[in-house]
Amino acid sequence: MDGKYTIGVDAGGTKVAYCLFDQSGKPVDRLQHRTDTDADGVAFSDTVISVIERMLGKNGLSARDLNGIGIVMPSFLLFDRGYVCMTSAMTNICEFPMRDYIAQRINTKIVLDNDSNVAALAEHRYGAGRGARHMVYVSVSTGLGCGIVINGSVFRGSYGWAGECGHMLITPDEGLACGCRNRGCFMSYASGRYIVEHVKNRLARGDMSVLSQADVSGETIMAACHAGDAVAKDALRQFSHYLAVCVFNIYQLLNINLFVFGGGLTNCGEALFGAMREEFDRYNHVAQPVEFRFAQLGRDTGVIGAAELVKETDIV
Numbered sequence: 001m002d003g004k005y006t007i008g009v010d011a012g013g014t015k016v017a018y019c020l021f022d023q024s025g026k027p028v029d030r031l032q033h034r035t036d037t038d039a040d041g042v043a044f045s046d047t048v049i050s051v052i053e054r055m056l057g058k059n060g061l062s063a064r065d066l067n068g069i070g071i072v073m074p075s076f077l078l079f080d081r082g083y084v085c086m087t088s089a090m091t092n093i094c095e096f097p098m099r100d101y102i103a104q105r106i107n108t109k110i111v112l113d114n115d116s117n118v119a120a121l122a123e124h125r126y127g128a129g130r131g132a133r134h135m136v137y138v139s140v141s142t143g144l145g146c147g148i149v150i151n152g153s154v155f156r157g158s159y160g161w162a163g164e165c166g167h168m169l170i171t172p173d174e175g176l177a178c179g180c181r182n183r184g185c186f187m188s189y190a191s192g193r194y195i196v197e198h199v200k201n202r203l204a205r206g207d208m209s210v211l212s213q214a215d216v217s218g219e220t221i222m223a224a225c226h227a228g229d230a231v232a233k234d235a236l237r238q239f240s241h242y243l244a245v246c247v248f249n250i251y252q253l254l255n256i257n258l259f260v261f262g263g264g265l266t267n268c269g270e271a272l273f274g275a276m277r278e279e280f281d282r283y284n285h286v287a288q289p290v291e292f293r294f295a296q297l298g299r300d301t302g303v304i305g306a307a308e309l310v311k312e313t314d315i316v
């Protein structure tokens with residue numbers, strides 16, 4: 001482990017970002033490409049390997065110069081084995097020993113973890129959760145998930161997917177079907193993907209809205225909401241309600257008093273999170289402080305957390 005450099009790879013549903021960090025943690029090179037959502041484990045890993053080899057070559061480095069590579073996946077994965085069980089945005093990546101596959105081609109430490117755990121780690125070490133003993137990071141974006149930090153360490157549970165709050169059931173067997181194959185999980189109400197579906201269902205029923213003339217997306221829903229559109233306002237109200245219930249349930253379960261919110265929909269700001277806070281307070285009847293903060297690291301959260309993962313994880 002004498003290498004000086006670390007590579008963080010953040011694989012999301014739309015793009016895969018790579019960052020090369022030097023010994024002091026400074027980013028020295030970046031690359032990114034669109035996500036091939038049809039790729040299977042082998043195809044995806046082959047792409048990652050070739051991009052990393054190109055990045056190393058371009059910087060006059062080889063695998064010997066690396067401390068390791070951290071890879072963030074939107075997956076259910078067995079953390080200890082770097083084994084991907086299921087991936088929401090890239091459904092063909094399943095039941096695949098990704099760590100071993102990549103390690104055969106690039107001789108360095110490879111660590112894999114899911115996106116919410118890694119974001120929680122990054123925000124706790126360098127962002128909004130610095131110094132906190134316990135913290136819950138909640139990712140509100142295309143999907144919904146959280147990462148849990150207890151006594152300064154990420155809590156992963158028995159297999160690695162502690163914090164999958166988006167798939168906790170709130171209206172079992174009712175509501176929209178989610179990618180997890182259940183109906184009525186929190187994600188099917190409180191996520192970017194499903195708010196769009198709720199609005200489209202209302203429009204299909206013939207409800208009047210400025211959105212019937214528009215391409216329905218998170219952005220157009222927010223714009224319609226600001227313009228006072230009833231369908232958009234209802235959708236956002238429903239979103240903030242279920243998000244508040246989800247956060248409240250996590251608070252009851254873990255009694256952690258710091259929630260850090262990240263992900264693309266934090267751009268909605270007060271329109272979503274102000275309403276969510278009001279809903280949370282409506283259910284919370286014990287007058288002890290519970291802090292809600294926005295994440296601080298932005299787009300780099302994944303790659304920073306991935307590099308941190310390499311530093312903090314011992315591979316056996």
Ligand SMILES: [Zn+2]
Pocket residue numbers: 166167178179180181182185186187188
């Ligand atoms: Zn689900």
